[in-house]
Amino acid sequence: MSNVIKIEATSKTPMVHFDPSTGSLEIKGRSIPENSVEFYKPLMDALDKYAQSPKAETIVKVQLEYFNTSSSKCILDFFKKLESMNNKGTKVTVNWYYEEDDEDMQEAGEDYQTIINLPFQMHVVKE
């Protein structure tokens, strides 16, 4: 039975792809829904399940163009979940992508890095 989460992007929500069988997780696009908690719930639930028997490595890719403040809370909770499972059967790496001239998104990544105790790798995306 596969527990893959695959949500297509919309104008307000990002593409979410999580494959527990490989430990790869990707969030990409815009995250500006009115109700972010509801949007992120399936992913959060899947992570709780995954944490019980994770892969040796969990590779997370986050590439956001925009996110609203209600998503920023959810993204923090998402990172906190990853933080709590790190070194408990899995090694978590977060890859944060931002566009070359997007200082705000670079800063947002750095902000999360100061709050969350996880290895962050920052990547510049050339337009």
Add this chain to the structure above:
Amino acid sequence: MEEIYDIYSRMEKNNILLSFKGDITSDLLTSILQIMESKMDSMNEEPKLKKKVYNVLVECLQNLYHHMEEYDNEFDQNNRSAIFMIGKKKEEIGYEIYTGNYILNENIKSVKERLDKVNSLSKDQLKEYYLSVLNNGEISEKGGGGLGMIEIARKSGEKINYNFLQINNKISFFTLQINVTLSKKVV
């Protein structure tokens, strides 16, 4: 009929690109964002400014959206509407965003305190405040739990102008004016 021209000329004077009065729904929000995005694209606006304006628009419109919901049961249908306007600045490269919605008089104090606090902080202090609210604040069903105003202030880089116009002993009309410019003057 002259009223129409009156409304038109006032909007023309303020360079209004888009305005809306009514119930702010999720679909309407999507449409406004799409229209403004393509307008800014067609005006060849700098990506940096476009992103800031877009971010502020999202927070402003979602503020209206959530707060109208909140008062759904408090007011009659007439009072459930809000106003939103966005204009292009003439003297500088940037935009002015206006919002207006009804607020219960008993809630004015806390909103005013939050605005005054945000307006009193420097850029670095705003960032610090944002991170502390993000990390310690309660997550609410409605949204960011107080992060919206801080984010608006951060992206705007200027003071947020506001006003409360008392309508009766129960409600007031709450207006916000937010400037988003690229070349903000350092005071």
